[in-house]
């Protein structure tokens with residue numbers, strides 16, 4: 001129903017091209033996450049889909065309809081902003097019902113729709129409050145409620161969780177995933193947090209400098225990153241990447257190995273290094289090694305590993321888990 | 329430290345008393361005297377209280393001219409302010425939100441309106457050409473024009489503190505541009521609007537010179553011009569003049585007393601939120 005197709009979207013601000021030709025299909029009901037470093041054009045691309053920003057060239061189809069030039073309200077989309085963008089002078093009830101009252105729907109219908117949304121999001125006790133009397137998480141819910149009530153085919157989220165604290169973020173991640181399962185709508189979600197991307201997405205689109213680096217499911221990107229950029233972006237802690245002479249010795253331009261794919265031992269391995277620092281996360285420990293001729297190397301091991309700074313350790317990459325880019 | 333603050337407070341109160349309250353008492357006392365007694369302009373207790381009789385006489389003078397003046401001044405004030413608020417907010421909104429080459433030109437006009445002193449004779453000529461000289465409508469336009477530059481700047485600065493996300497959220501909710509303005513932006517401008525209403529209404533209601541130039545004619549009299557009723561070359565009735573002053577200054581004073589908290593809030597809210 002609400003399949004989103006982007007055809008060679010380009011966008012320039014003045015002389016600067018920010019989006020450099022994006023072709024992408026997002027299937028109906030898919031949870032698609034755009035990730036990438038700051039300034040790579042995620043928000044711009046989302047705003048082009050929403051219609052708030054006009055593309056310089058290229059076409060957009062939503063639900064089989066060409067909406068390249070359509071007004072935002074006619075695209076069958078709803079958007080949740082990072083700043084929530086609640087109307088400060090309206091109550092929660094009026095905020096949620098704003099779109100419907102603009103469309104001059106009957107009062108009873110608006111009331112019923114608002115009530116239903118409020119129940120879904122547990123907002124019923126807050127309906128008569130103004131936004132300034134709500135906590136961050138509650139505001140976020142109202143913003144989501146305002147999107148749901150429009151009954152859109154496509155939800156657009158621009159970093160909706162970045163203003164929340166870590167615990168609330170984890171909770172909202174689950175709530176959003178459940179909401180997606182319940183509504184079955186297409187969702188496009190922008191974030192620069194790869195944890196959000198990995199945990200929520202059906203499909204991740206990695207953007208870099210206005211271009212798509214790779215598209216795939218979270219596990220595809222994790223197991224088969226197509227470029228060193230994706231390899232370094234997906235996964236936490238980030239992959240160990242080496243270029244230059246070290247990489248050439250191993251027969252490639254860029255060599256990568258994930259911290260969790262290194263086996264540490266005290267007597268044998270490929271590289272020997274000295275432990276500089278150990279981060280204890282409880283279940284895991286992150287070990288930072290200094291390896292002569294290689295540089296810093298990060299490895300992940302069990303939480304109860306007895307490793308102290310200054311110790312000499314061997315690290316060995318696991319079979320078939322090494323990445324070689326530009327191999328000769 | 330405490331003692332010094334106390335002293336400074338007492339001193340400023342004393343200055344305020346001399347500058348603002350003593351003249352007011354003087355006006356009040358003289359407004360209650362007989363014509364002969366008030367002619368000496370003494371700061372003394374009236375020998376005979378004629379407050380009520382003077383009041384009635386002032387109101388009835390020249391065929392209830394004061395009431396007509398109240399009516400005219402009110403119409404001018406309300407009309408000019410309504411026009412000023414709506415157009416000032418709209419212009420401020422567009423100046424702040426839209427990027428067009430016109431912005432610089434419009435902004436130039438706004439500043440010109442603030443800086444260049446008004447020229448009376450050409451203005452009268454223009455009013456005559458468009459048939460608005462000696463009319464209340466013309467006066468409304470003039471008062472609106474005088475205040476508009478300041479109003480636009482005030483609104484523009486305040487709108488800059490309203491996040492653009494709000495406009496965009498409304499657009500996605502299906503609001504047309506005018507609905508974005510009237511349903512989302514304008515209600516948020518209330519603090520500035522109150523400031524504009526209060527400051528400008530006092531200015532316009534109390535204006536003496538502009539009605540004198542642009543609005544001649546007995547039927548067009550405004551409140552400040554009624555003062556002429558009791559002071560002319562041949563007759564001076566100081567007691568009635570002072571009563572008239574009293575009647576003319578009281579309405580703006582009441583407005584100010586009631587709204588003064590909001591005025592200050594509106595003046596500073598744009599600045600602090602930044």
Ligand SMILES: Nc1ncnc2c1ncn2[C@@H]1O[C@H](COP(=O)(O)OP(=O)(O)OP(=O)(O)O)[C@@H](O)[C@H]1O
Pocket residue numbers: 013018036037038039040041042043044045192
């Ligand atoms: N209105 C604009 N005018 C000029 N340049 C702009 C405008 N909006 C965005 N840009 C530029 O486009 C580029 C992409 O911006 P965008 O906001 O899409 O980045 P982003 O990926 O969302 O970054 P972040 O993660 O920091 O939000 C940036 O270099 C930015 O400076």
Ligand SMILES: [Mg+2]
Pocket residue numbers: 042043044
């Ligand atoms: Mg962004």
